[in-house]
Amino acid sequence: MKVDIKKVVIGAMAFLALPAAASAQDAKKGEIIFRQCMACHALEAGKNKIGPSLHAIVxxxxxxxxGFAYSDAMKNSGLTWDESNLTQYLLAPKSLVPGTKMAFAGIKDEVKRGDLIAYLKQATQ
Structure with a gap:
């Protein structure tokens, strides 16, 4: 049996690339997901609603x-909003910051959280 090494290597490379391609964040989809956040948050600097402005959040x-009245828990959290902290917070806000005033159950879908963060990174620079 003759094995074509070139085909094996190309096939393996294509297979390994699949998870990365499948998990790529999609800011356009994130914009749609952000619609559920708009009732409480604005992207414009200085525009606080029920929640604080998300301008330059990352x-x-x-x-x-x-000018925003944060909970003591949030003010004293010591967090910096990087992709990892945003991912954890958007999954379960009260788990990451017990005592937060954010009344939101979280986004359980990992892909949707990633898409939303991609949108926030793009839209709030």
Whole structure:
């Protein structure tokens, strides 16, 4: 039996690339998911609603938007909103920051959370 190494290597490379392609974040889909956040959050700087403005959220220290009445838990969380913390918070806000005022159950779907974060990174720079 003759094995074509070139085909085996190409096939293996294609197989290994599948999970990365399947898990790519989609900001366009994230924009649609963000619609459920719009009742409480704005993307514009300085525009607080029930929740704080999400303008420049990625890289910002939690609980620091001027003029918004954060819970003590959020103000004292010590979090910086990076992709990892946003992922955990959007999964279960009260688990990451017990005592937060955010009344949101979370987004259980990992792909949807990733898409939403991709949108926030793009839309709030």
């Amino acid at each position: 890289g910002r220290q939690a609980g620091t938007i001027e």
